[in-house]
Amino acid sequence: MDVPKRNGDIIVSLRRAMRSGGAGLKSIPGLLRKVMEEEMWEEFYDDVDERNYHARDFLSFIKDKVPEGLGSSVLQLAGMCVNDKVLKGKILSAGNVEIKPGPPEGNQNAAKGETTHATVMDGKATQGNTQTYALRKLEHDAPETFKKVMQGEISANAGMIEAGFRKKTATIEATPEGIARYIMRHMTPFERLYIKDHT
Numbered sequence: 001m002d003v004p005k006r007n008g009d010i011i012v013s014l015r016r017a018m019r020s021g022g023a024g025l026k027s028i029p030g031l032l033r034k035v036m037e038e039e040m041w042e043e044f045y046d047d048v049d050e051r052n053y054h055a056r057d058f059l060s061f062i063k064d065k066v067p068e069g070l071g072s073s074v075l076q077l078a079g080m081c082v083n084d085k086v087l088k089g090k091i092l093s094a095g096n097v098e099i100k101p102g103p104p105e106g107n108q109n110a111a112k113g114e115t116t117h118a119t120v121m122d123g124k125a126t127q128g129n130t131q132t133y134a135l136r137k138l139e140h141d142a143p144e145t146f147k148k149v150m151q152g153e154i155s156a157n158a159g160m161i162e163a164g165f166r167k168k169t170a171t172i173e174a175t176p177e178g179i180a181r182y183i184m185r186h187m188t189p190f191e192r193l194y195i196k197d198h199t
Contacts, residue, residue: 004052007044010034015070018080029084032077036090041069058094075150079135134160141165 014031017024035041041061045052053068055061065071078091134156138146142163149159160166172182183192 002045004043004045007035007038007040008046011040011044011070012047015066018070018072025080029081029087032081032091033084033087036087062091062094073139075139075146076135079150079156134166137165138163 010031014028014035017027017031036058039058041055041058043052043054046067049067055064055069059074061069062072062074062077063069070077074091074094078088081088081091135146135149138149138156138159142159142165145154145159145163148154148162149156154162157166161168170182170186172178183195187195
């Protein structure tokens, strides 16, 4: 297989992973690292147009629309590689974006023991629940919140909640006692009365 064709196949796989969200996001760092290390944007073949494309540089490759590039942005792409600090740094450097260190690693709020839990949502999310969707939505409609997410101050999910695009969720024990505690701590007397009258 010639080099431009091989480059094009990998870039197509990267685009698909970026669009798919969910499990597809896990393959993005590996594919992107390969594209960057081998500078595949310099020449790649597109099967649909049956021609080679040449990006001016990596930044242009990120921003140029498909099929010339990824049709993304530096911050979106960095957000998809948030768990790979080295790769994320390289992407941000390409766009001359300065980013502050995120919060210390580790989740102090992790559930202890092996108690079964259920998630309760206070209403329905507007639409979409993938990290990719959240980053795109925040970048377009809530740039200040998006900036906080990219600086590691809050998560993409917390940003969506802060911006009003997603409802807050709560985790409770899936036991009568756990449900009762949640109701007493988080619901108003009117909401408790409503539950009583409708059960």
